[in-house]
Amino acid sequence: MIKPKLLVCCEESQRVCVAFRERGWEAYSCDIEPCSGGHPEWHIQQDVLPLINGDCEFDTVDGEHHVIEGEWDLLICHPPCTYLSNAGARHLWKGHVLNQERYEKGLKAKEFFMNFINAKCEHIVVENPVPSKVYELPPYSQAIQPYDYYGEQHPYSKKTCLWEKNVPLLQSVEPVKPIATWCPSGSYSHKHGEKHRGMFTTDRAKNRAKTFEGVARAMAEQWGDFIEKELENNSESNIQVTIMQGLPKTDKMELIIQKSVELGVYDIIPIEMKRCVVKVNEKDKQKKLQRWQKISEVAAKQCGRNIIPKIKPILNLKNICNMLKEYDIVLLAYEKEEKITIKQELNNIKENLNNNSKFKIAVIIGPEGGISTEEVELLQKNGAKSITLGKRILRTETVALNVLSVIMYELEN
Secondary structure, eight states, X not given: OOOOEEEEETOSSOHHHHHHHTTTOEEEEXXXXXXXXXXXXXXXXXXXXXXXXXXXXXXXXXXXXXXXXXXXXXXXXXXXXXXXXXXXXXXXXXXXXXXXXXHHHHHHHHHHHHHHHTOSOSSEEEEESSBOGGGTOOXXXXXXXXXXXXXXXXXEEOOEEEXXXXXXXXXXXXXXXXXXXXXXXXXXXXXXXXXXXXXXXXXXXXXXXXXXXXXXXXXXXXXXXXXHHXXXXXXXXXXXXXXXXXXXXXXXXXXXXXXXXXXXXXXXXXXXOTTOSOOOOXXXXXXXXXXXXXXXXXXXXXXXXXXXXXXXXOEEHHHHHHHGGGSSEEEEEOTTOOSOBHHHHHHHHHHHOOTTSOEEEEEEEOOTTOOOHHXXXXXXXXXXXXXBOOSSOOOHHHHHHHHHHHHHHHHOO
């Protein structure tokens, strides 16, 4: 098997890079700082953004030139957290006045962060502390603690969040009970007492940013194994179908996720629409997304998928319209459409389909109450094509299964 390719973004410690190198990967760390991990031959000292989408050339610190063809197999990213973390949010206000300079730096930090989330790569992990709500980052997939991953090496608490795309949640390995909070010595330690005494006294920011050895080892073992198996036996289609589902009742949404994953969906985006029976409170959205993602993960493992379809954050119709141009075709399942069938649209696709490249299809489905005339007009104005699924009106939980079955039968290699 060809060596999988990994880029570890914003990493000077090289702990993650080295863990994957020991597994046999072609792994590189990249940071504007020199590396401290002892392997300049694996370190790229430059701005990382020109590299994250693959198809790139670069020199490592030892002077060797490297060429990456195609996308990276995995990106693991550690963007700076100074302005985005919840811990730093207290500096946003001077009394009751917004610190405009710091706020604008936070906006730039968010823009940098989102470059990694939206990179052109099948498998992505972004790591950061608990984020401030001010900047409205996407929901994270899980929060981890160093004591949960080969914890005898570092029995400390330091909550870290992971944003994961198409990799399994990181599972605990040889956990222990924490004995202290991981923090530098100084005012924080004095304030919180002896059990929070610092573990080092210099290079505070750099030391706090280093990935714990046990966490890096778990990443290499679990995500490395997952991607290696995927590369050995890829059961995924070159047809990437996104289901954009008007929010139905909870049990129906869970059924749609489970069966859509089994039928080969690439990802699912829940939509808030005019006739949705269900209204999700802001405080409940994170919990629902985590539950939905877990359902997707279990279904993917059960049916032998090579990826775990992502359940994206709930969006409104305006957000959806802004992203429709990212797809090769957008189909709108509409009960009042009488002329154009899904079969006709798929026949049109077949004529232009290149079996060696990915083809992205979005399918928009209304909630229990259907799609309003105004919503249909807005979607059509933004490029969606209305299709009929036959003479009978289907329940919302049936539509996704019907459409996915037909698309995969007609187009899948």
